[in-house]
Amino acid sequence: MSSIEQRPRRRAPWVFAALAALLAFLPLVAGPYPQTIARSVLTYMMLAISWDMLIRSGQLSFGIAGFFGLGGYAAAIGATYLGVPPVLTLVFAAVVVGVVALLIGAVVLRLRGMYFAIVTLALAEIFRIVMHNWSSLTGGPNGMLLPRSAFDGNSVATYLMMLVLAAVVIGVSEWFRHSRIHFALTAIRDNETVAASAGVNIYAYLLTAFAITSGIQGAVGASYAQLFGFVTPESSFNVNYTLIPLAMTLLGGMYGTWGPVVGAVLLGVVGEYLKLFIPYGHLLVYGVIIVLVILFMPRGIVGLVRGHLERSRRTTTASEKGGAA
């Protein structure tokens, strides 16, 4: 064996990415129903990725629906009162929600584990109640209509907009994975005392990750608002926007971009299919999947495949070594 240590080659992700790109454009030619499913898959996929990005630090959030809903409202309010153009409401929502998360995070990121998780759950509920009751601004329980939809509701253009957003989210997630942020978040997850002793500013990294992932959730909420043309407290803050991305990530595998992607495609498509036969049955199936995965497949599908690749790589290097000796 050469003395220079090589990092394992990384060809699989590119093949995978090319395949994914192909799949992403398929709904454009496949008709309106597949497009609807694909939009829903993309929405949950982005939420799943953003949730995963934060849990890479060990911080478990149950607040996805809160920032998602807040993003929808930010888009509606920005468009209505400030005249933000439809497509730019995504950016507007990302910034507004990111800043809100920064302010809240400054306080709640001193909490860990279950305490943090429960506070994020409570936050989502607080956001919903505020939007519900601030009638003069938000229309109260009736919600708000957006003055104009993105691309005047053109479904192909809207779908492409979501694809672009998804590409950006995947890009940010991969940047997390391959920059110093990856080392900081992983060290924090493994052991905070060791991380701090290596010079990691834990608070700063957690705050950054929380603001960015919440900002993503806000942008996704805005895209959803553009898609449907309205926001309401009940639909925008629906707890499914927390639970479904979580189930998808667990199924696909945590701590990476491709786990949530795989989980979202699988559960999203299967869920749509199930909806046709048993309304709300898909939610039951999600629940069952969460339980089964946690019990029998804690690393998810991507983790399982990685494990297999890893083992076969090791046995080949071992036999190569044996041959050379």
Next chain:
Amino acid sequence: MKGLQTEALTIRFGGLTAVDGVDFSLTPGEIVGIIGPNGAGKTTLINLLAGIYAPTSGRVVFDGEDITAVPAHRRAALGIGRTFQLIHPLEDLTLVENVMTGFLFAGRRSLRAAREAAAALCRDLGLGGLNRSTGELNILETKKMEIAKALAVEPSVLFLDEVMAGLNSTETLDVIRMVREIAAHRNLGIGVVEHVMGVIKELTERVVVLDGGRLIAAGPYSEVSQDPRVVSAYLGGSV
């Protein structure tokens, strides 16, 4: 004033005073033994110096500056390195990535520079198989990785908390040689916590003795080991 000094450093956990009015110093170039029976406060002292705990009272001074209120991650960047008595590898990172973290964050290096520096440091310490997961390392390699991680913050003072524990005599000799080499080549102040007195005698120019959080004796090992207070502390009697 180079190095690390404490003034009347004290920390209380509820009713227990784990470190009690300790004046301690460590200057670059010297190796100091920190000894005392179980529960004497040795690890707690290191945690106070590294900024993991905030003292109840007293001061920590580093290179002439009061750093009592400076958080742990900035102390690492200033050049205070330490190993952990209870070893916690970052298990989701490989060997070289574990060592990289100090260069990345305390040393503010780029990913590539940190990886290169970590690989070079591992090579210096005789660590190979850099892309192995930490679970694949044997005990000696794990201890060396801990030392490498502490060195990766490029410290001017370094604390080794029972790094020899669990090693056999050959391995212990290996690590003693390594610590000597580190001291000789890097001009560090090293604080060594060990229960094996042979190691302390072998490595250190002077020792401080803690008992019940108090510093009860200080001086060359040969003198301190004769001190009746030290003898009785080790025999379990109180002073």
